[in-house]
Amino acid sequence: MPADGVATLPSDDVLGAPEHELAAATIGKSGGRRTLGLFGQYGLLAVLATIVLAPVALALMQALSPPFDYINAGKPLHPVSVDWKDRTWLTGGAFSVVARTALVALALAWVQLRAAGGTMRHLAPLRAPRRIAAVVVGVVVLAVLVSAIWDSAFDRSGTTGWWWAAAFVGVAATQLIGLGVARPVWRPVLVSSLASVAVVTFATIAFGTIVWSRGWDQGDLGPAMGRSLTITILITVAQVITSILAAYAFAFLRFPGKTLIFAVFMGTLLLPLEVTLLANVQTIRELGWINSNAGLVAPFAATAFGTFLIRQGFRGVPPEIQDATRLDGYGHMAFLWRFAVPLTRPVIASFTVISALGAWNQYLWPQAVIDDSRYQTAQIRLKSIVGTEVANANVGVAAALLVAVPVVLLLIAFQRQIIRGLTAGAVKG
Amino acid sequence: MTDADSGDPMAGALVSSVSTGDNAGAAGILVAERQRRRRRGGPRRRYSAREVGLALLLLTPSLVVFVAFFYRPFLNLLNWGTFESRRNGAFFEDVGLQQYREQLTSDDFRQGLWHSVQFVLYTVPAGMVLGVLLAVAAHRKLKGIKAFQAIFSSTLASSVAVTSVIFFYLFNPVVGLVATDWLNDTSTAMFAVSLSSIWQNMGLAFVIVLAGLQAVPDEVMEAATLDGYGPLRRLLRITLPLISPVLLFLLVVLVIFGLQAFAQVDIITKGGPVSSTETLVFKINRLSRPDNIGIGAVYSVGLFFVTLIVTVAQFVILDRRVHYAR
Numbered sequence: 104m105p106a107d108g109v110a111t112l113p114s115d116d117v118l119g120a121p122e123h124e125l126a127a128a129t130i131g132k133s134g135g136r137r138t139l140g141l142f143g144q145y146g147l148l149a150v151l152a153t154i155v156l157a158p159v160a161l162a163l164m165q166a167l168s169p170p171f172d173y174i175n176a177g178k179p180l181h182p183v184s185v186d187w188k189d190r191t192w193l194t195g196g197a198f199s200v201v202a203r204t205a206l207v208a209l210a211l212a213w214v215q216l217r218a219a220g221g222t223m224r225h226l227a228p229l230r231a232p233r234r235i236a237a238v239v240v241g242v243v244v245l246a247v248l249v250s251a252i253w254d255s256a257f258d259r260s261g262t263t264g265w266w267w268a269a270a271f272v273g274v275a276a277t278q279l280i281g282l283g284v285a286r287p288v289w290r291p292v293l294v295s296s297l298a299s300v301a302v303v304t305f306a307t308i309a310f311g312t313i314v315w316s317r318g319w320d321q322g323d324l325g326p327a328m329g330r331s332l333t334i335t336i337l338i339t340v341a342q343v344i345t346s347i348l349a350a351y352a353f354a355f356l357r358f359p360g361k362t363l364i365f366a367v368f369m370g371t372l373l374l375p376l377e378v379t380l381l382a383n384v385q386t387i388r389e390l391g392w393i394n395s396n397a398g399l400v401a402p403f404a405a406t407a408f409g410t411f412l413i414r415q416g417f418r419g420v421p422p423e424i425q426d427a428t429r430l431d432g433y434g435h436m437a438f439l440w441r442f443a444v445p446l447t448r449p450v451i452a453s454f455t456v457i458s459a460l461g462a463w464n465q466y467l468w469p470q471a472v473i474d475d476s477r478y479q480t481a482q483i484r485l486k487s488i489v490g491t492e493v494a495n496a497n498v499g500v501a502a503a504l505l506v507a508v509p510v511v512l513l514l515i516a517f518q519r520q521i522i523r524g525l526t527a528g529a530v531k532g
Numbered sequence: 533m534t535d536a537d538s539g540d541p542m543a544g545a546l547v548s549s550v551s552t553g554d555n556a557g558a559a560g561i562l563v564a565e566r567q568r569r570r571r572r573g574g575p576r577r578r579y580s581a582r583e584v585g586l587a588l589l590l591l592t593p594s595l596v597v598f599v600a601f602f603y604r605p606f607l608n609l610l611n612w613g614t615f616e617s618r619r620n621g622a623f624f625e626d627v628g629l630q631q632y633r634e635q636l637t638s639d640d641f642r643q644g645l646w647h648s649v650q651f652v653l654y655t656v657p658a659g660m661v662l663g664v665l666l667a668v669a670a671h672r673k674l675k676g677i678k679a680f681q682a683i684f685s686s687t688l689a690s691s692v693a694v695t696s697v698i699f700f701y702l703f704n705p706v707v708g709l710v711a712t713d714w715l716n717d718t719s720t721a722m723f724a725v726s727l728s729s730i731w732q733n734m735g736l737a738f739v740i741v742l743a744g745l746q747a748v749p750d751e752v753m754e755a756a757t758l759d760g761y762g763p764l765r766r767l768l769r770i771t772l773p774l775i776s777p778v779l780l781f782l783l784v785v786l787v788i789f790g791l792q793a794f795a796q797v798d799i800i801t802k803g804g805p806v807s808s809t810e811t812l813v814f815k816i817n818r819l820s821r822p823d824n825i826g827i828g829a830v831y832s833v834g835l836f837f838v839t840l841i842v843t844v845a846q847f848v849i850l851d852r853r854v855h856y857a858r
């Protein structure tokens with residue numbers, strides 16, 4: 104890392120700068136931004152994006168590759184060497200998987216775009232979060248339900264029609280999220296229904312895989328996801344409430360020993376769970392909270408990070424407002440919930456999302472206080488799946504991707520809040 | 533949630549440095565606070581009993597959690613470290629500091645520490661470089677740049693467990709798409725495990741560095757360009773020094789993450805092959821049974837001091853060299 108505070112002294116250095124460099128800089132209009140050339144800039148970005156996305160793409164390929172039953176038949180698991188039966192269309196394998204997903208997403212995006220009155224040249228309406236959500240959720244719903252259609256068709260259980268109808272309704276509903284903006288009202292309903300029929304039909308042929316449902320069933324993800332969701336909600340609510348209360352005391356109340364107590368709060372940042380793990384497990388054991396929600400939530404019911412963040416937000420509340428509300432006869436609690444909290448909503452929203460993200464992603468603590476597989480959270484469940492499904496890569500990877508879905512949705516919906524929260528502090532992701 | 537945070541001063545520094553144009557929140561806070569202090573500089577009021585009582589009421593929930601799950605356990609650990617425990621879990625004998633001396637110099641502890649340090653050495657430099665590379669590449673005015681920014685930050689959506697499962701299968705020598713033997717080789721296993729974390733940390737590093745870059749005023753860069761600075765020189769001599777508080781923050785966070793690595797190892801290698809990937813936290817987690825909790829306590833206290841020393845050292849050594857805007 105270059106060290107000296109150079110920032111202020113380009114003027115000293117310019118005397119030493121060689122002539123030709125000066126010339127080059129003046130010729131290149133706005134300077135370095137253009138030096139790479141447009142092509143070079145996009146090229147670099149594309150290369151970097153490929154690096155970032157490569158593991159995800161490979162994981163998706165692995166998850167969507169159908170032949171996990173072929174292990175028994177001694178056939179390799181690579182999607183490129185898929186048997187004819189699984190070659191849904193195009194040639195099967197990697198390209199077909201990517202193509203299928205991309206085509207479904209494109210189809211849904213196109214529906215959204217048209218309904219918003221946009222054209223292929225004018226893509227702006229697609230940038231609305233609801234429309235993006237409609238496309239993404241639509242693809243997910245489609246993937247899940249079409250798997251069920253395929254599954255039932257494969258074992259002739261006679262429920263194919265019902266699954267078909269469910270997929271149709273599901274996709275129509277997701278499309279309505281984005282189309283609801285339009286008027287008159289009957290149009291979005293009509294458009295989404297027609298679109299969902301077309302897309303479901305198309306995707307039933309396109310998504311020829313039952314891996315997702317197998318990942319869900321064999322990983323026994325249902326109860327695990329439920330438990331994860333429960334503790335995520337409990338932890339988030341507890342953290343937000345305790346942090347708001349404590350932050351209020353630090354920001355608006357005068358009491359002796361404030362600095363000391365604040366130091367006690369901030370001191371907990373030096374004691375991460377990794378350090379206190381053994382003693383905390385002992386505490387939970389003494390309380391009889393092993394394998395319980397209480398045991399999973401209690402140590403995280405309060406956080407110094409949140410208190411600090413929200414206190415900073417409270418300090419931005421103009422003192423005039425506090426004075427005025429006091430004159431109007433509002434008490435502390437009324438001021439807190441009616442003025443302080445609404446005024447600091449961005450900060451609190453950021454913290455809420457970050458807190459939920461952290462709670463969902465927890466690993467070390469749940470694996471320490473849960474020893475019965477029936478009570479595992481989703482993240483811990485993944486470890487068991489890896490243990491039992493070493494050979495069936497696609498089932499394991501599919502389960503991992505399913506566990507990531509809620510976070511992906513959170514990230515899409517609250518991107519700005521998450522980034523603001525992460526850059527104001529840091530949290531394990 | 534374990535916020536691997538660095539404490540009050542750093543957070544404050546970051547808040548002041550990371551304030552982007554559209555997100556004036558953080559900077560706004562500081563300015564408002566300063567004004568508030570100035571205005572509130574009157575004579576000191578006496579404490580009102582109601583206010584003190586209310587404060588106590590509001591602070592109690594947090595304080596209960598902090599005492600029960602942060603301070604008391606830590607004191608317990610300090611204490612347990614002086615007891616040798618026996619098989620049935622009853623504390624056996626008060627051996628004083630001797631157990632600390634023996635265990636902290638034992639081969640097992642040193643091995644765990646070395647593996648954690650190895651993990652840090654693999655993940656942190658790569659994380660810093662990739663973070664800066666991605667952020668510099670994506671910090672420009674181009675059509676569609678938002679899409680690239682979304683892609684670069686996308687690894688935020690992956691938890692440690694999810695990432696580990698993906699890489700576990702990816703590197704599997706039989707079914708993996710990148711079939712390698714790395715995970716079965718004692719000399720490469722740690723590197724392979726680190727790769728998963730390097731990838732996972734990319735999103736966080738990118739987001740943090742980008743926020744720092746966006747806080748740099750355009751005029752500074754334009755002035756530097758007019759003064760004849762080439763792109764590389766501008767990056768090394770102006771951009772990086774200007775965002776050095778953010779880089780220090782990222783460094784501290786990544787180092788702490790690295791020292792606390794656990795889930796990656798637990799899922800990908802389970803400590804193997806031949807315990808070549810057993811990090812300190814991995815060893816601590818295994819020492820949780822009552823019959824060896826004394827040793828586990830010593831390890832935990834060791835981890836605490838290692839983390840503390842490393843973090844403080846980074847601040848002491850680097851903080852003076854960091855350029856704060858205000």
